[in-house]
Amino acid sequence: MLIGVPKEIKNHEYRVGLTPSGVREIVAAGHKVVVQTQAGLAIGFTDENYLQAGASIAATAEAVFAAADMIIKVKEPQPVECRMLRPGQVLFTYLHLAPDPEQTRLLVESEAIAIAYETVTDERGGLPLLAPMSEVAGRMAVQAGAHALEKAQGGRGVLLGGVPGVAPAKVVVIGGGVVGLNAARMAQGLGADVTLLDKSLGRLKEIDNVYQGRIKTLMSNAANIEESIRDADMVVGAVLIPGAAAPKLVSRAMLKNMKTGAVLVDVAIDQGGCFETSRATTHQDPTYIVDGIVHYCVANMPGGVARTSTMALTNATLPYALELAGKGWAEALIANPHLRNGLNVCRGKVTYAAVARDLGYEYVEPLAAIKAAS
Secondary structure: OEEEEOOOOOOOOOOOOOOHHHHHHHHHOOOEEEEEOOOOHHHOOOHHHHHHHOOEEEOOHHHHHHHOOEEEOOOOOOHHHHOOOOOOOEEEEOOOOOOOHHHHHHHHHHOOEEEEHHHOOOOOOOOOOOHHHHHHHHHHHHHHHHHHOOHHHOOOOOOOOOEOOEOOOEEEEEOOOHHHHHHHHHHHHOOOEEEEEEOOHHHHHHHHHHHOOOEEEEEOOHHHHHHHHHOOOEEEEOOOOOOOOOOOOEOHHHHOOOOOOOEEEEHHHHHOOOEOOOOOEOOOOOEEEEOOEEEEOEOOHHHHHHHHHHHHHHHHHHHHHHHHHHHOHHHHHHHOHHHHOOEEEEOOEEOOHHHHHHHOOOEOOHHHHHHHHO
């Protein structure tokens, strides 16, 4: 199979779909790779590095899309990229379709095979291709939120860990999954007063057993959320419903009871955000203020530490890419139900139930769509 790696074109997105070491593994397995020139240059991966790994270099994205049987990316394809896809071509990347009707429409029209990193599962019910970026995003959320708390950035002027004789900042994390726990760990490690809310009592027990009160736990419900954020200096939204739009857990009305200059960091923004007042921002212009509350809603947060993120992502995605290339997409998806859960669009059909429900498409069961297309 010929695998194509185009340069990412989203604002301040410096990650790349494969590292040179990932390319080397794919070539060793008997496949070919074409990489767009300078695709990884911003994070230290030169064209020469890719050539030495066995790839060929293409001058344009159009050349990559035209040649490849499978496209491996990081971020969801932008409209110009969606229009380069052809029927039956495989796209393997993050998609986040539920809050993005235009992208969904363009992928349906392309009749490509769109497999989303964020809905591939594992035998434990986890999301192995979302996890590495969730780890990065959770840790970055606190780092970014701490900066936004500085007075010059519009924040309250509070140091996260305080100093002797001065209380630390209060950080509230909504969601106890991979993002939430990494955010809570980072905030606690920096000396903040941390409270984590989650709907799973079992999850809260696990966290409490490990952290022995260093991270406070609360059951996530409307009353506890409203009360917790009232005193918070920073609130991290880390709620995920796989493949579906994020629930709006903090309303605009609640902002009026928060401290002026408090910071909201919405890590769920890729799925539409979990604060009513959230809208996607970029690394170039990351924050805005609503009712005196600073909002940080960067939609590709891990792109800010692109080298770390790219290496972590390739570590996770490479085995699945090899499976798709080695068996062919249809056989690989039929044989592996966890990889099949990543199938969101197949030859014009929406094959992920949450996306179909949220955007009003007819849902087609993945196996039926695969058999009809292959």
